[in-house]
Amino acid sequence: MSDQVPSAFQAALARGLISRRTAMAGVAGLAGIAGLAACGSAGKTPTPGATTKARVKAATDTSDTDKLVNWSNWPAYMDVNEKTKSHPTLDAFTKKTGIKVNYTEDYNDNEEFYAKVRPLLEAGSDTGRDMWVSTDWMVARLIRQDYVQKFDLANIPNHSNVDDSLLNVSFDKGRLYSLPWQSGFTGIAWNPKSTGGKKIETIDQLLTDPILKGKVTLLSEMHDTVGLVLLALGKDPASFTAADFDAAIAEIQKAKDAGQIKGFTGNDYTKPLASGDTAACIAWAGDVVQLKADNPSLGYALPAQGFMLWSDNFVIPNLAKHKKNAEMVINYYYDPAVMAEVVDYVNYISPVKGTKEVLLKIDPPVASNPLIIPSQDVLSRSHVFRGLTAAEETDYNRKFQTIVTG
Amino acid sequence: MSEPGGDAAVTEVQRPRRVRPSYTPYLLLLPGLAWLVVFFVVPTLSLASQSLQTGNVETGYTLTWHFQTYVDALSHFWPHFARSIIFAGIATLLTLLLAYPLSYFIAQKVGRWKNFLLVLVIAPFFTSFLIRTLAWQTILTDNGPVVALARSTHLTDLLQWVQLTNNDSLMNSRFAVICGLTYNFLPFMILPLYANLERLDHSLIEAAGDLYATPIKTFWKVTWPLSLPGVVGGTLLTFIPAAGDFINSRLLGNTQTVMIGQVIDSEFLRVQDYSTAAAVSFVLMAIIVVIVAFYVRRAGTEELV
Structure with missing residues (x-):
């Protein structure tokens, strides 16, 4: 920048017309503007159809020499031995293969995690992770942005155990980049103490019943909340249009304006629901199964008009150093005996065929819980939110957030 | 020049x-x-x-000196700015009212219990901010003793009348958010006040008494002016983070109590409109700088610097 400092300015400086401090401020100002411009030019030039940009995908795989795999997962998403605080299935994997699993529960929120790893993936550097577990729509985004690698299915022979209904998804045709870890339903939960014993089984009731006024929470997860409202309007979340989306948003806005909704929550809806401060809410089935252990009176409904099915999926990011080890971990968990142990603890829906048979032996009550081992009939009424284009994603998120942050 | x-x-x-x-x-x-x-x-x-850039996350951003972003951000989010400033202001005032007598008491009256009481003030910091805020959900829960007491004393009616709550509960209201802010930032007020009041020269108070000043007059003419640096320090440490806070309003508030920190979080992480998020952050910073500059000038405490 200094070569651009005007010579008159330098002359004034030399003559002592400008104090050093003023001069420094001036230079800092110029540098500041240069900095602004530099930050701007550092951004990429927008190119239409940017998904076609070339990216370095694979790193040299050190799996065979470096017996290690780095796995980021959501909290409370793995079996725990309450006494030793260890993860029995992970320990068994290490014992069996000699591969140490660096298991980190640092995936608290799809968007937060994405914000953390995106700059690294965008810059083409290693994220320090070999695998993590993302929700369907986040997988769609990661694939769209070319941030994840194709699996080598030769390393995942147990892949044939994955439930057929989960293999054909719109955001990853043929499951080349993602494989399911756990699935779950999104439905309606209520506390009979606060509803006067009334059952809340439809979205319509949730959004309009005066008995619930000011005591309803919805999920800040757009795909779950809007998906359920779409179904209540008779639209399919797997194939809705922009107009359908707007109609669903208008429905939620109406309920909010009427004072029906007290807030939008993440996982933190559980405590107020259990205490009765929240009378009814949109809730994840796995959470309610766990809550019911302490509060058996809580109700849970999968609306007759349809409900959401989501999955969290394994992905392997670009430049993962231990891709093969990561694939071995996935293969290991696709053994029904291993998956049954995990499901027995976390109470979500297993993506692996044959889990039920194992559970029947080790924990019959869990095996007979329709929210953990759903029947084909129940599964057939569940819906998966469709993958969105970049433009849709921005537009829909903005419309939904406008309601959330009102 | x-x-x-x-x-x-x-x-x-x-x-x-x-x-x-x-x-x-x-x-x-x-x-x-x-x-x-x-x-x-x-x-x-x-x-x-x-x-000042335009673009989106996937295709990248370019600097286009797009000042319209600021206009849009202000016209959309001015209620959130106003709300944040008001909530933070009320919370700061409440912390001052709570912290001043307490700090004075710890600094001047308790003798050898001083350190113990200070540890008690700091003790909540050993728990995470999130947990401390979630605890307020339990404190203000509908079936809890606090709400029962508030209902029997008609405090809930009063709060509803001044529009700090919407119904006869306490949770998910302006009241709850302000309580959370006040509680979470209280130590930031107590510590500077304590540090200041601890150095208070007793001979000045005695001199005021010798000159027949009443205790109240002594307080306003001697103690309060001498403690101003502590008051200014404490209010700044409380007000600035409280104005940008988004946890309390998220966990204790409702859809009508959304503060500007939540907007920044939502624009940055959920909508991924980085330009608006940056513009809102910048406006918040500017507002706080202006308020603080005005305030420090009015308070006229050169000792702070």
Whole structure:
């Protein structure tokens, strides 16, 4: 920048017309503007159809020499031995293969995690992770942005155990980049103490019943909340249009304006629901199964008009150093005996065929819980939110957030 | 710009007096300066730049000097700005009312229990901010003793009448958010006040008494003016983070109590509109700087600096 400092300015400086401090401020100002411009030019030039940009995908795989795999997962998403605080299935994997699993529960929120790893993936550097577990729509985004690698299915022979209904998804045709870890339903939960014993089984009731006024929470997860409202309007979340989306948003806005909704929550809806401060809410089935252990009176409904099915999926990011080890971990968990142990603890829906048979032996009550081992009939009424284009994603998120942050 | 020649004359007079120039102070400053540059100046510039760029996350951003972003951000989110300032202001006032007597008591009246009480003030910091805020959900729960007491004393009616709550509960209301802010930032008020009041010169108070000042007059003429640096320090440490807070309003509020921090979180993480998020952050910073500058000037406490 200094070569651009005007010579008159330098002359004034030399003559002592400008104090050093003023001069420094001036230079800092110029540098500041240069900095602004530099930050701007550092951004990429927008190119239409940017998904076609070339990216370095694979790193040299050190799996065979470096017996290690780095796995980021959501909290409370793995079996725990309450006494030793260890993860029995992970320990068994290490014992069996000699591969140490660096298991980190640092995936608290799809968007937060994405914000953390995106700059690294965008810059083409290693994220320090070999695998993590993302929700369907986040997988769609990661694939769209070319941030994840194709699996080598030769390393995942147990892949044939994955439930057929989960293999054909719109955001990853043929499951080349993602494989399911756990699935779950999104439905309606209520506390009979606060509803006067009334059952809340439809979205319509949730959004309009005066008995619930000011005591309803919805999920800040757009795909779950809007998906359920779409179904209540008779639209399919797997194939809705922009107009359908707007109609669903208008429905939620109406309920909010009427004072029906007290807030939008993440996982933190559980405590107020259990205490009765929240009378009814949109809730994840796995959470309610766990809550019911302490509060058996809580109700849970999968609306007759349809409900959401989501999955969290394994992905392997670009430049993962231990891709093969990561694939071995996935293969290991696709053994029904291993998956049954995990499901027995976390109470979500297993993506692996044959889990039920194992559970029947080790924990019959869990095996007979329709929210953990759903029947084909129940599964057939569940819906998966469709993958969105970049433009849709921005537009829909903005419309939904406008309601959330009102 | 200073007047021509003035500076030069002064430095020429001073120069011979200097025996050996010492670089030590500058070297000692270096780590602090480097820290400020890397973690404040560069991010601030980057934020300023981001706020004037257009584009999206997937295709990248370019600097287009798009000032309209600021206009849009202000017209959409001015209620959130106003709400944040009001909530933070009320919370700051409440912390001051709570912290002043407490700090005075700890600093002047408890003798050897001083350290123990200070530890009690700081003790909540050993728990995470999130947990402490979630605890308020339990405190203000509908079936809890606090709500029962508030209902029997008609406090809930009063709060509803002044529109701090919407119904006969306490949770998910303006009241709950302000309670959370007040509680979470209380130690930031107590500690500077304590540090100040601890140094209070008792002979001045005795002198006021000798001159027949009533205790109230002594407080307003002696104690309060002397404690102003502590008050200003404490209010700044409370107000600034409280205005940008988004946890309390998220966990304790409802859809009508959304604060500006939540908007920034939502624009940055959920909508991924980095430009608007940056513009809102910048406006928030500017508002706080203006308020603080005005306030510090009014309070006139040179001792702070």
